[in-house]
Amino acid sequence: MQWLYLHFSSLQLDSLLYQQAYHQACVLVDKNQVVQANAEALQMGIKTGTGLAHAALLCAQIKVVAYDAKKEHRLLSQLAQCLYQTSATFYLDPPQGLLLQTSDMLRLYEGIEGYWQQLQHPLIERGLNYHYASAHSPLAAKVLAYAGNDRLLKHPRQVHRLLSQLSIQHALLDPKLALQLERLGLNTLGQAQALPKSALGQRLGKTLVTYLHQLEDTSAPAKPAYQPPERFRQRLELLYEIEHSSALRFPLKRLLTDLEAFLAPRQLRVAGLSLGLNYREHEAQKMHVGCNDGEYRAEAWLSLFLLKLEQLRLPAPIIAISLTTKGQMPWAPLSAQLFEPTQGKLTTGQLISRLQSKLGDHAVQQVYLRDDHRPERSFYQGMPQSHYPSQQATTFLRPSLLFTLPQALHHKPDQHWCMLSGPERIQSGWWDNVNICRDYFIARNPYGQVCWLFRTPTQGWFLHGYFS
Amino acid sequence: MALLQLEKDRLVWRARQVTGPDQRRQSSFYANLDAHLQGGWPQTGLVELACGLSGIGELRLLFPLLAQSHTRLQIWINPPAQLNGQALAQHGISLSKTLLIRSQSPQHALWSAQQSLNSGCCSHLILWANSLTAPQAKRLQIAAKDNQALIFWLHPQAKPSTSALPVSARLSLAPLATGLHLQVHKYQGQWPQHPCQVDMHALWPSLAMPAVVPKPTPTLRRHITLVGVNAHKLQ
Numbered sequence: 157m158q159w160l161y162l163h164f165s166s167l168q169l170d171s172l173l174y175q176q177a178y179h180q181a182c183v184l185v186d187k188n189q190v191v192q193a194n195a196e197a198l199q200m201g202i203k204t205g206t207g208l209a210h211a212a213l214l215c216a217q218i219k220v221v222a223y224d225a226k227k228e229h230r231l232l233s234q235l236a237q238c239l240y241q242t243s244a245t246f247y248l249d250p251p252q253g254l255l256l257q258t259s260d261m262l263r264l265y266e267g268i269e270g271y272w273q274q275l276q277h278p279l280i281e282r283g284l285n286y287h288y289a290s291a292h293s294p295l296a297a298k299v300l301a302y303a304g305n306d307r308l309l310k311h312p313r314q315v316h317r318l319l320s321q322l323s324i325q326h327a328l329l330d331p332k333l334a335l336q337l338e339r340l341g342l343n344t345l346g347q348a349q350a351l352p353k354s355a356l357g358q359r360l361g362k363t364l365v366t367y368l369h370q371l372e373d374t375s376a377p378a379k380p381a382y383q384p385p386e387r388f389r390q391r392l393e394l395l396y397e398i399e400h401s402s403a404l405r406f407p408l409k410r411l412l413t414d415l416e417a418f419l420a421p422r423q424l425r426v427a428g429l430s431l432g433l434n435y436r437e438h439e440a441q442k443m444h445v446g447c448n449d450g451e452y453r454a455e456a457w458l459s460l461f462l463l464k465l466e467q468l469r470l471p472a473p474i475i476a477i478s479l480t481t482k483g484q485m486p487w488a489p490l491s492a493q494l495f496e497p498t499q500g501k502l503t504t505g506q507l508i509s510r511l512q513s514k515l516g517d518h519a520v521q522q523v524y525l526r527d528d529h530r531p532e533r534s535f536y537q538g539m540p541q542s543h544y545p546s547q548q549a550t551t552f553l554r555p556s557l558l559f560t561l562p563q564a565l566h567h568k569p570d571q572h573w574c575m576l577s578g579p580e581r582i583q584s585g586w587w588d589n590v591n592i593c594r595d596y597f598i599a600r601n602p603y604g605q606v607c608w609l610f611r612t613p614t615q616g617w618f619l620h621g622y623f624s
Numbered sequence: 625m626a627l628l629q630l631e632k633d634r635l636v637w638r639a640r641q642v643t644g645p646d647q648r649r650q651s652s653f654y655a656n657l658d659a660h661l662q663g664g665w666p667q668t669g670l671v672e673l674a675c676g677l678s679g680i681g682e683l684r685l686l687f688p689l690l691a692q693s694h695t696r697l698q699i700w701i702n703p704p705a706q707l708n709g710q711a712l713a714q715h716g717i718s719l720s721k722t723l724l725i726r727s728q729s730p731q732h733a734l735w736s737a738q739q740s741l742n743s744g745c746c747s748h749l750i751l752w753a754n755s756l757t758a759p760q761a762k763r764l765q766i767a768a769k770d771n772q773a774l775i776f777w778l779h780p781q782a783k784p785s786t787s788a789l790p791v792s793a794r795l796s797l798a799p800l801a802t803g804l805h806l807q808v809h810k811y812q813g814q815w816p817q818h819p820c821q822v823d824m825h826a827l828w829p830s831l832a833m834p835a836v837v838p839k840p841t842p843t844l845r846r847h848i849t850l851v852g853v854n855a856h857k858l859q
Binding site for chain 1: 677678679680681682683684687697703705706707708709710711712713714715719720722723724725727728732735736739740742744745798799800828830831832833
């Protein structure tokens with residue numbers, strides 16, 4: 157079996173700086189020690205292991221960000237999602253490593269070179285720094301990758317030669333154990349391998365024997381291989397705090413592009429997205445955008461979000477954004493439209509979601525009928541649905557424009573009015589305490605408007621609508 | 625590239641565009657109106673209806689047309705009161721294809737009108753707006769023509785807007801005893817004509833005024849709708 161190990165020595169920092177055009181020294185710090193540094197910082201002489209105070213002395217304008225192993229783990233799984241397109245079997249080795257089984261993939265890509273080319277592509281695209289090595293056993297590949305070997309070795313013989321030359325300090329052994337070995341005069345791994353294992357075990361303990369054994373063990377690690385998640389969920393930490401909603405466009409686009417890359421190969425689309433906005437010193441907010449027909453393209457979602465973001469006022473600067481999906485559905489072509497002449501650029505659902513994003517969810521409505529004799533309750537305006545319920549309309553003539561609240565008439569309709577029909581008594585609603593008793597008339601007022609009037613039992617006259 | 629941009633802004637005129645005004649019409653389903661307008665409403669474009677007051681029958685003028693179209697959406701923007709679904713359904717309008725938009729500002733109303741037209745999934749759009757500027761009207765007109773849609777712009781002024789607005793047709797309406805009095809101020813592709821009367825008596829007999837106003841008689845037919853437990857007590 158053949159293994160390839162990828163080591164991302166500055167995963168969190170690279171992801172943070174990706175596409176940010178930041179040209180100053182920037183370091184990640186854990187327990188007052190620099191753990192990751194960008195090229196500018198390295199130029200200044202800041203190395204991993206440098207103390208924070210020392211680093212600050214070397215460069216006054218240094219940007220310091222806290223290292224977070226959890227975040228790095230999350231980034232690693234995001235990366236794994238992306239690599240799943242090219243590799244079938246691989247294992248996460250948190251926080252910074254990926255172990256790929258290459259032997260299965262070689263036939264597909266016609267050799268390790270072709271495979272490596274494909275594999276490298278997303279890594280370069282994301283601006284990641286990485287070291288790699290291939291070997292016949294997982295541990296050997298890992299050790300060589302950490303040593304910065306950066307070669308694809310095909311023969312175990314080459315691997316053995318490189319391993320035997322490797323200094324004990326770089327062999328990923330426990331520092332205490334490495335020191336013990338050095339004190340015994342064993343400076344390279346080869347010297348340790350040459351000694352009888354039983355003797356080494358007696359003197360230095362089981363760990364070393366297991367380690368040496370694992371270097372030759374070609375079998376897969378005893379943990380499940382990576383499985384891509386069912387749902388998309390991603391979070392993006394921002395290098396800068398964003399104070400204007402328009403500036404959210406670029407980080408948002410990055411998330412949506414990842415979403416598209418997640419959905420497209422799975423033949424899925426989503427009906428809604430929820431954008432989480434994490435503020436500095438303010439409660440996090442969520443922003444929902446929907447598209448009933450389902451959509452997967454980043455471009456389409458971005459235009460919906462931009463309409464919504466226009467209206468957003470940020471209560472505090474944004475430090476991170478996250479994206480989750482709602483209502484995943486299989487992608488199906490809109491087959492009904494195949495034979496219809498369409499000049500449409502959007503479907504009805506897409507149009508509705510566009511309008512809702514800009515005007516608000518309740519600004520776009522459909523009219524639904526209800527079985528009720530009370531005119532104001534015989535229909536209602538609600539959110540558009542993809543399946544419209546069929547219902548029978550009343551046979552009595554009703555006005556096309558109806559007032560939400562009937563308007564009181566100051567005078568009783570006089571001889572200038574022309575009563576056209578009526579009265580029609582509507583008495584209903586005893587069951588929900590909105591009891592009405594009205595005598596409706598159709599009448600034409602002196603201005604020529606055809607009105608729908610009613611008279612209450614107390615002889616009050618009201619205008620309820622127009623037969624427009 | 626520069627030429628493309630100019631064409632996009634419709635600043636370039638090409639001789640092959642000489643097709644004359646669009647002569648295609650869609651029937652309004654009112655016989656005398658069709659005869660008067662030489663075939664009915666325009667197929668596409670912006671039609672201005674100056675109604676004066678709402679409630680004189682301006683929507684009844686459009687209902688027969690709207691009832692014939694079920695394939696694409698019919699969008700109503702900012703009607704002056706609630707659109708009664710019962711009435712729309714009675715007139716044969718497909719509620720599943722009816723969309724209602726309420727906007728906070730006139731700008732948003734025009735924005736949504738244009739989005740709806742440009743989406744290509746809207747066949748008729750009824751827009752209530754107090755006024756339009758010439759660029760706004762032109763934008764709507766172009767969006768409607770490009771997407772095979774017809775917009776009716778209704779406004780509460782009794783007099784139509786100035787003639788500078790680029791609309792396909794400009795009409796003003798006034799109430800009559802049996803229908804509407806209709807003055808055509810502009811109609812692309814034909815000369816101004818005498819006013820015409822639209823008779824709605826055939827479609828809505830109960831809403832037309834009788835020829836002689838009768839004195840209210842005690843024999844008026846009563847429609848009584850009684851529902852529920854109380855009903856049997858009253859009957």
